[in-house]
Amino acid sequence: MSRPAISPPGNRAAGFTLLEVLAVMVVLGMMVVALSAFNRPGTGALELKAAAIETASRLRDLRSDAIARGKDRVAIIDVNARGVAFSDGRAPVAINRAIAVDVTAAESERRSPTASGIRFFPNGSSTGATIKLSSERQAYEVRVNWLTGRVSTRVLN
Template identity: 45%
Template sequence: MTRTTTSGSCAGFTLIEMMAVMLIVSMMASLVVTMIPGTGRGKLKALTLQTAALLRRERLAAVLTGQSRFVSLDGSARTLVGQSGAIAIPRDVVVDVIGVDERWSGRRAVVRFAPDGASTGAVLKFSWENVRYEVDVNWYNGRVAVDIP
């Protein structure tokens, strides 16, 4: 009994089939990673940069409008609140604020920007597990700097 193969084909997978399987596996892996709860280093860095952007917007608005602008921390809602917006802080992120020890509208004061660009100064420390980022607001000139290691 002789065995013949038609057109010389062999059993197995083609390169295109393997690429399709790899694409499907990588898509599933990316979905799983995005669904995992928790902040993570990337989200903590994004939170730090969003906070710096909020503080810079408030400082610029104070200079342009000639009126003082405030940023405060709502501890119960876990949000940083400015007149130009608010930023939600995830539950697993620890926030330490070094600066003004006052309360504005029932929220803990973070920083006040004067019309000349100066501020009350503040340091906001965001930490998650062993990762920590800082946002520094200079009291003299109101400059907002981000310390990302």
């Protein structure tokens, strides 16, 4: 007894097999991944912006703490250690090695040739400072106004 063929020879329906469709999907997926690597912003730019925002935010918190507790609070920026430490015991801010750090602060708050402080007073004022964080293409400036203690951030280029 012979079995009939599922489809008679020469009468095959035109179309793609599952294997062909999967192969095309894999190739398209690899192309999307490869192209997306070229279109996203560099992680250096994202880390730079995050470092500027984090530093400014933590300085604002330190100022608020000085006002609330009625005690001086100090942030110490160490260019060599790549970080910002806080006198109230908060965790320090670490700055990536790819980011250049430049600090201009009051001479009275200079701790060493590579470390400077920013002091916040209970009345809200501060000793003032400017922290410049930069990479090869972009730079941010975190400014602390000496009179008001206001902390601001701006893009430089």
